[in-house]
Amino acid sequence: MKLENKSIGLAVTGSFCNFSEVKGVIDSLKAENVKKIIPIVSYSTRKFDTRFYNADEFIKMLEENTENKVIDSIVDAEVVGPKNLVDIILICPCTGNTLAKLANGITDTPVLMAVKGHIRNNKPVVIGVSTNDGLGKSLKNIAELIDTKNMYFIPFRQDDYSKKPKSLVLDYTYVIKTLEDAFDGKQIQPVLANRKVVM
Secondary structure: OOOOOEEEEEEEEEOHHHHHHHHHHHHHHHOOOOOOEEEEEOOHHHHHOOOOHHHHHHHHHHHHHHOOOOOOHEEEEEHOOOOOOOOEEEEEOOOHHHHHHHHHHOOOOOHHHHHHHOOOOOOEEEEEEEOOOOOOOOOOHHHHHHHHOOOOEEEEEEOOOOOOOOOEEEOOOHHHHHHHHOOOOOOOOOEEOOOOOOO
């Protein structure tokens, strides 16, 4: 188990329709005997109640299942790099907004600050993209990050090509394998998930 005894920063940004998948990600990481899972959330994740989730309930779920307090401020996230808190950061789900800011060096949320500090230590970041404009304006940011050192993508696909033809979403079945390959300095292949879309 390559993830055994590793510390994982689980960063969650505001792709609210994917929040139902996050507990499964945590369970998968626990099954790999990771040492620690530190949850990090964007301001949108921390603040907004939506038709998918109540913000406080979601934060409670994160803290109870990871057994760690959520990092939800830039001040608290700043120490992730200097204190070497994690071995890898998993942004899952990662919105198009966060993709754009990552690609352009903008650091205005706890997730982005944590990543900034983490990559200065030359450590890997795994991105689970979830955006309605992945084949639109966000595509150039995906390309930029795929070509950036220490950035790795979980395989992704169109999630509803008939109703949302530009939308992309990660394939959650590849989360663990992508993390393992990232520790080896490799991008999992193929990046484009070939699973059939269930309509």
